[in-house]
Amino acid sequence: MNILKKLLYxxxxxxxxxxxxxxxxAYNTWSEYYDAQPDNLMLxxxxxxxxxxxxxxxxxxxIIADVGCGTGRHWKKVYAKHPARLIGYDVSxxxxxxxxxxxxxxxxxxxxxxxxxxxxxxxxxxxxxxLAIAHxxxxxxxxxxxxxxxxxxxxxxxxxxxxxxxxKGGNRTFxxxxxxxxxxxxxxxxxxxxxxxxxxxxxxxxxIERKIDxxxxxxxxxxxxxxVYERFKGTSIIYGAHLTRKNAAx
Numbered sequence: 001m002n003i004l005k006k007l008l009y010x011x012x013x014x015x016x017x018x019x020x021x022x023x024x025x026a027y028n029t030w031s032e033y034y035d036a037q038p039d040n041l042m043l044x045x046x047x048x049x050x051x052x053x054x055x056x057x058x059x060x061x062x063i064i065a066d067v068g069c070g071t072g073r074h075w076k077k078v079y080a081k082h083p084a085r086l087i088g089y090d091v092s093x094x095x096x097x098x099x100x101x102x103x104x105x106x107x108x109x110x111x112x113x114x115x116x117x118x119x120x121x122x123x124x125x126x127x128x129x130x131l132a133i134a135h136x137x138x139x140x141x142x143x144x145x146x147x148x149x150x151x152x153x154x155x156x157x158x159x160x161x162x163x164x165x166x167x168k169g170g171n172r173t174f175x176x177x178x179x180x181x182x183x184x185x186x187x188x189x190x191x192x193x194x195x196x197x198x199x200x201x202x203x204x205x206x207x208i209e210r211k212i213d214x215x216x217x218x219x220x221x222x223x224x225x226x227x228v229y230e231r232f233k234g235t236s237i238i239y240g241a242h243l244t245r246k247n248a249a250x
Contacts, residue, residue: 022184031095064124066128067128072103114136147200217229
């Protein structure tokens, strides 16, 4: 399997003349084998960050919305915390189909805008969004919608490709029928994300960044891709954040 697929990481698209594909179309195609990616660096890092970020968050009897839920990679972990309700939103019908195959009773909705249907103002305890932020064009609009449905003292847990890596030419790619497909991303600098967070009176409880360093070198060595490792060594590749909605009455 191609290293670029396994690591979900590639050299600048200009070198390959790749045209980026809209997320809904790309993930509809990728959904067939998205879960079958052993030794995947980004998924491994995301799993570690997500586990750390939710460690002290109480999910018991809470209402959770997973925005960009994909195939429900984190759902088993969330269900283990006994939420009252878990709702999945995604732009890809294919990814939602895979999720529902794993969790037949799943409550899922296809996203065509940033609006989270069926969620009233202040009705949600926790918003989760992993490896999806860079696929959202109008991020402030999305955050405003999340803030709308979130209860006072509610939580937002996010992870995603680091904008520094995207600026350097990193991207999400996979192979299909012998062709390399790049998923469209929008680069949202961390400072811009934090500006949105401040505008909406959200509080940053935790923020984590991971760089390409010796601790992940073995992923590249296994795929004989040391050149890719050297190119991105020292670059922040993923970030995660735990935000809370401040209670206006306090």
